[in-house]
Amino acid sequence: MYADYGIASDYNQQLAKEKHWLITKGFRAFLTIVAQSKDFKNGLEEVYRAYRDASYQAGLKDGYIYSA
Incomplete structure (x- = not known):
């Protein structure tokens, strides 16, 4: 499916890793900075x-x- 758009599975894995980081660590870092x-x-x-x-x-x- 994604191959039709020129997106490789490695790219999907990278996006999944970035999404995971954003959810697990990124929001916490953002809220910590805002709260301080x-x-x-x-x-x-x-x-x-x-x-x-x-x-x-x-x-x-x-x-x-x-x-x-």
């Missing part, structure tokens, strides 16, 4: 602050007083 990036950490901190502030404001509406 300053932009990601800053964005996560902003989400945490927004959550904390919203929770604090909701508590004030309900009559709770938070001590820091």
Whole structure:
């Protein structure tokens, strides 16, 4: 089937190896780099602050007083 397109079985094996590497190691490396990036950490901190502030404001509406 692939011979009609000029693709040899060696090429298919190489693609299979690259796909395996991408799934087993490539995604982990990518996520590790992203998770350690300053932009990601800053964005996560902003989400945490927004959550904390919203929770604090909701508590004030309900009559709770938070001590820091």
